[in-house]
Each structure stands twice: as structure tokens, then as C-alpha cells.
Amino acid sequence: HNLFEDLYAANEVIFFGLSFGEIDFTYFEDFFKSQSSSDNVGHKKKNITIVTYDENSRSDILRKLNNQGINRQRLYAQSNFQMIRTSVKEDKVLFNELLKRLSIYRRENVQLSQLVG
Numbered sequence: 001h002n003l004f005e006d007l008y009a010a011n012e013v014i015f016f017g018l019s020f021g022e023i024d025f026t027y028f029e030d031f032f033k034s035q036s037s038s039d040n041v042g043h044k045k046k047n048i049t050i051v052t053y054d055e056n057s058r059s060d061i062l063r064k065l066n067n068q069g070i071n072r073q074r075l076y077a078q079s080n081f082q083m084i085r086t087s088v089k090e091d092k093v094l095f096n097e098l099l100k101r102l103s104i105y106r107r108e109n110v111q112l113s114q115l116v117g
Helices: 005-009 022-036 053-068 072-078 089-107
Strands: 012-016 047-052 078-085
Touching: 012 089, 022 047, 022 053, 022 072, 047 053, 047 089, 053 078, 078 089
Parallel strands: 012 047, 047 078
Antiparallel strands: none
16 A cells, blocks of 8 residues: 555545644655645645644644644645534534535545545
């Protein structure tokens, strides 16, 4: 299983419950840097979703991405990047939309290996 190839080939990348600490981030650093790089301008936008618990964990992940040199403004501009907090009532709609997209992939027989995270 080649995680790096799968990340780059996927149209939808979902991270569920990762804290993006040092150990987690080593697996995904190149992916995030490439998605937020000026070299990525004009490429097809990926759907990138991070599902986390609450505002504290969301803020912590964003801080960690920033500390790792990820340009968040470019990440948002060059991908369909979203963060969903499962404990926040307002994010329930986003989470349900994510589940619907995943069920559509399943109905369309998209291979699960194309959905990473």
C-alpha cells in the first residue's frame, strides 16, 4: 500500500480523528506542502476534510499546520479544504454532507482505496 501515491491520486482526502502531532504529520507533510505550494496553482482542487472533535482540537491542528510551514491561505485557496467539528451543532450539516458524498462514492463503486484518511 503506497500512502503517498494514494494521497496524490485521490480526489477526496478525509482525515478522521488525527491530532497531526509529529508522528502523524511525518506521513502527511509532503502532501500538505504540495497542496499549499505555488506549484499547485491551476491543478484540479482536491476535497480535503479534517474531522475533529471541537474548537480546541481544530485550533490546535491549524496551529500545528502553521508551525510545520503549511501556507493555510493557499491550502484553502487551492483545495476544497474544510474542518468539521463533531461536537459542534453547526458542523452537523457539514458532517452529514460528507457522509452523503461518501455514500454516493459507494453507490458509484468508487474504490475505497481512492478515499484516503
